[in-house]
Amino acid sequence: MPEYAIETTDLRIDYGDFTAVESLSLRIPTGSIYGLVGPNGAGKTSTIRALAGLLDPTFGEIRLGGVDLREEPHAAFRLIGYMPDLAPVIPDLTVREFLFFFAGMYALPEDERRPRVEEVLAHVRMTEAADKLASTLSRGMTQRVVLAKTLLHRPSVLLLDEPASGMDPIARLDLRATLEDLRKGGCTILVSSHILSELAEMCTDLAVLHRGELRMSGSVRSILNRAHSAERLLRLEPLGDPAPLAAFLESGGHLNYIKSGEGEIEGTFAGTDEALADLLAAIVQAGHRLRAFEPKRSGLEELLRELDGEATPK
């Protein structure tokens, strides 16, 4: 496999006058779990559908495993597994028939089909439900069946659009473990979600899409640092009268906005986790005693607001 399993250059996707994705250039290293995060309408699904060859971009180049999707679509299709958001199944087939069907469509060698189907069924913990009609499955089970279908032909690039939607917490944990197994096996996974924390737990790298543009990308740690360096709410509960602590924070310019109330202080803090730790040390060194020091975890919304240049809500 080449260094980058997924590469897009200057990708643009238009729906009429609306530009869903603009100048998107991504380089996703082979063997990574890459998260595509952004609010609804950010262009995640359009990007993934274009990568899957299901949507014709206005222009831009897409290479999957070094194969140009436009020039050699069938070669690219052999490499990729795609799981859409709200993935459908064929309602009038049983789970096993559904998987056998796709084993045939992907031209798996005939003597491999049965063991491979059983293997992926076991992988997604659906062996017991294998003879149920697909139309009778719950949302979460359907997602697992489609994930099994996606894995059937051992793709080296996985494109998963909101794969955890509809899954219960245990299934989510299973999904995370499955993705990690696949990554260890050399598979590259692109997974989208609008929930930053969900992706942060399973991804090695992240890209933030907003209004069709790539706003930032990098390792999970760097993105989270960036997210946490955005303004966030800080709540402090001093022992005794809060006025001296409020005066200290105000005079030192530690917080941007301070509101004192019944035994507590709230303010907004801009800085990294390290800066936050420094502030706590400074408060203690100044002789203030605290019952609570509570930074609210910032998330995607705060990050995107910051990227948009909007003020953090007070």
Place this chain on the structure above:
Amino acid sequence: MKTRLNPLILRYASARLRPRPLIFRLLATLIVVSFAFFMTFLLAREQADLDTVAAARGTLIPLIFIQGILLMLMGTGAVASGITQEKLDGVLDYQRMTPMPAWKKVLGYLFGLPVREYAMFAVTLPFLAYALIRGAVPFGAWAPFYLLFFSGVWLYHMTGFAAAMITRRWRWAARITQGMVLVLYLFLPQLSHLGIVFFEYLTVRPALAQFILPLLRGGVEAYPELLARLGDRDVPFFQWGISSAVFALILQGALIALFYRMIERKWNRESAPALGKISGSVAFFAVIFTALGNLWPRVTTIGESGPAGDIAALVAVPLVFGLLGLFAGLLILRVICPERMDFRRGLLRQRKFGWTRLPWWYDETSARACTVAFAVVLAGVLYFMQRTLYGRMGGSALDFDFSAVPLWFLPLVCGLTLVYFHSTREYLGDKNQLLLGLLVWIAPILLGLVLTAASLELRTAAYFLFALSPWGLTILGGTAPLALVTGEAAEDLARLAQARMFGLIAMLALTLYFQARLWLWQTRAHKELSGSG
């Protein structure tokens, strides 16, 4: 069990051949077929006192009728609705991504979706075998018949497939294609009276008339004249006569190829129009060539069929050709003209790659060049056809002033209609153009008819309203010679001529207006997108 069967066929065999629903359908088919078979056989054998051979042959008609219902109607509906349902469910996206070649997928769907109907068809086979063996039907009769029968079945299935890939509503896809089969069998054969015989060869009727009817008691003469005629002659094509079986196979094969091309385009890119500029142009010119070939014998034999036949040919041949050419041209232009958003996408791509212009055959390129080519060819062939017709009228018993008929009028109207349609299609877009079509293409004709019904005094206004619609104007132009020989009053003839000129000027003005607006919009979009880059 190892199998090399197409996985799509296996998938539908699993889903649609589940025992319980299948047994019911097979039983229902068995009851209907056995009733039709034994009724026909026993009536012929016992009541009409025919021998076993004749009685067995007599069962062929009901058997073929039932087989037609099963495969042509029900099977076509299964293909159309099945594909649309898969598209709506999103399952079709999975298939797009599998590396199986498009032709294998098409074959899989073509034989997989109607697998239940094929199973029901199989129920009729023992009865058919009995009829063929006991009826001593020669191989040379039933084999070509069934070849054409299945060619027709696959054509209808491909039509259903293509319709489903294009339309968004699955109910529509099934209804449209089933409706098309009914129209082919009930309505279009009537066009044979006017010389357009090729629609007949999209049906199984000529094969029935050629291979099966002669074997039955009374021969083809026992059947309606139109059907009987199909069996005993070759298809007139320019100065040649082509065997009807060969002609049917060529025509159906060409259409199957066209539908395959449409399906393949939709497989590769769902947002693509069903036809590209090149395949659309090939289809248009093929229709023109085939229609001309079919009608040409009527053109060359004018003056030989007496006054009534001559005037009918003089009016009907160019008018039918013009309307058919227009219909084909408008249908194809509707597919190949890009929407505004597609045009803009093309400009973006052009800017991106630094091209001075997009190639004419790109889906995003304006269809202006194709439109002009269609218009010139249609008008040119029509003018040539009319000149030949009028040139050969020297030997006719008709006595009227041929020079009073402007030969340029009908070709000009037909050509201009295509250009008019193109400008509104690309400028107004799909929905607005449909509205315009309703208001300007159809409403004036209906209003004109209402006025005429209210009072003949209002017929002048009706002529002018008729002339406003391109369809109305084409009919007025095509029937101009009829008005000369039916002894219309001079005043009426003058009004008709005025209405035609009014219609022509109105259409010309509207065409110029919309073409100018389109050109301005395209230029603005060009500047806008060049500037933004």
